[in-house]
Amino acid sequence: MADVGYLALLISFVLAIYTIAGFTIYVKTGNQKILESTKGAVYATAFLSTVAYFLLTYLFGVSDFSVSYVWRYSSTDLPWFYKLTAVWAGNDGSLLLWFWVLALYTAIVVYQNKIKDMTPYVGALLAVNSLFFIFVMVFLTNPFETLPYPQPEGQGMNPMLQNPGMVIHPVTTYLGYVGFAIPFAYAMAALIMKRSDDQWIKVTRYWTITAWLFLSLGNLSGAQWAYEELGWGGYWAWDPVENASFMPWLTGSAFLHSVMIQERKNMLKIWNIVLIIITFVLTLFGTFLVRSGVLTSVHAFGNSDLGKYFLAFTVVALVGSLILMVDRLNMLKEDKEFESYISKESSFLLNNLILVGIAFATFWGTIFPLVSEAVTGDKITVSIPFFNSVNAPLGLVMTLLLGICPLIAWRKASVKNLIENFTIPLAIAGIFFAGAVTLGVLKYYELKIYPIFAFAIAVFALMATVIEFIKGTRVRMKMTGENPVTAFFKLTSKNRRRYGGYVIHLGIIMMLFAIIGSNTYEMETLRNAPINGTFKVRDYTVTYLNLADETRGKNYVVYADLSVSKNGKFLGQIRPERVQYPTHPQPSTEPDILSSYKEDLYIMLVGWNEDGTATFKVLINPLVKWLWIGGYVIILGTIFALWPGKGSEFGPKYTRRS
């Protein structure tokens, strides 16, 4: 079976070369037979990648420990569900997953054939991308490599990865990463073909937003996994690998906004090309970081020789695409006029500046240990305090823009327009700020000005977005005489792209509330208690009921049962655990969480004595639930905006020709 898998990869390698050659020959000669044959090669590659992927899954399913990769990442006692997901638990399989997704995406693009004369260029560029990944698997790190002697038992999967969050996180992240290859390929194809129109942007809109959505989900599911599984009470550690998936998300977000200016005003063509190049290259940079071992990371696949190949491919992609862009600069002529300093267009420019600025700050912080070591010879660390200090003010400006952008009209905003639109959200944010400060001064809670200010900005953004819905509904009611529900429904459904975007903004704002709250008002304490003892943490009363142990498969688990009540009202029973995996030297802390819309009570079992007395680490994390709810709202908003049909069309052009 393993040989069949390897053979599938080997044939895919040949087919990828054939695809590049075939499309190139077609472009030169226009030979239809070659074109059809090349398309066949693309579909065959997609089929073979599927075969290879499912064969590896099968090998995990039957615990075939003659295959090195299966032996390294599985064991007979691994639940079947995790056996299926173990395929991407390590480097080789994750590369296969990447290639599989890329091959399927390429087949879809070629099958859709949205811009007929561009498809061969796009197909060839995507095949170059595939070729690199197949090359790595065929010649450097074969997922189907067999051991000289089959092993009776596998080494087992990293216990940290045995969590549902880790099932969703890698797949969604990869779907996002690979998805950005499509708009990149179209952009490059447009440059090669010397086409300066925005057709490539329109055609790739679904791909770009879908990639962005998956990357959002990837980041969010990763955060949820870290929160529930890693047992440190946080969800984002600014780890280099986390940063690697955050950076393309930021530049992708900037791209999604700036293409609107190209659509509407025929401007920012060069900037959009730059953004999609950066976004794509950052996805490759992420794979380099994970595999190179140049930076310390919780998520890395460890040091391997692969890093230099990924770095080389990343550099080639960056330099090649930039050279192409510079060569075509005179072709990318664009209109150069804004009607006013204050308009939605100019607010988008600022939004791009901040999004790219945060991406740059994150990139700079990620690579700074290498820069510093190269310059000074000293090893330094750049971690949470740096990223929080640098990115928090930028994030606040971003939140402010999130509120300002919807309130400003396209083309030109008058002073009257600004006063009309800004008064209510500003007033509500002001009242919130004053109220919160007053309550703080009156000692109802700990007064912290900076977080209250941040919350007030988020309130402003929230109100600005909500008011957009209300205002639109009222205008529609006035114009059509419809009742509020019908007017709201028709307003949003007929402008899905716009209001879907606002729903996404609402999701982001919910997440911002969670981020501000959980980072500034979190509370942590250590508590000791005997069995049947009770301790209080803020309004919570926790009764330690029982300490017990059990063997789950090969894992030894010690757990404590705790009963939690708040202000006399029983909330529930929770069970934090300490798990000793035979394949892992350190026992793993499995927290248990009682979650509410206001805050999470997060308890970990830290230690215990023979008499049953135990030590618990208790955290109260405010508003964290809104992080996950915000994520769901983003998904809903994206699906709403993407749903085909009337209402999802592009906006009108506002140029001097229209």
Added chain:
Amino acid sequence: MRFNLRKCALLGLLLTLLMSFTAGPVSAAPVDEKLKKEIEAMLVCMDDCGMIVTACDNSTAEYMRGILKEKLALGMNKEEVLKEFVKIYGTKVLAAPPKEGFNIAAWVTPFVAILAGALIIYFMLDKWVFNKEDEELDAGLQAAAKLDRARLEEYEDKLDKELKKYL
């Protein structure tokens, strides 16, 4: 209580010993817990796990927490404790680069880059708006001869209606 006493006690003993050992002989002395947490958040666990000490629950982090508690119990302030850690582990123990020497570049560069970006946007915007005003002036002179005020208003009215469709 259901309990595999031997196994559980062994694991518990290990954890408790680790905690009590790292707490050291001065563990009874009072330390400012808030300050301790603050300093923990400024230190990185030195076993290459990449996590900050507050977040990490492995033995190295536990050991480092012990040192921290000990230093605070001796009456050291934040700066002194951090210096002690740098003495033991080097600068890499700090979770953020110190704001001195070349490392200032880490803190300043992002803001300098954004400021440069803001200036570029300002000058471009200035140029674009100027282009528009210039063009409007030319177009206005020509149009003035052709369009009377009433027709212009009619045109603006139509434009507003069109725009409303998209607002």
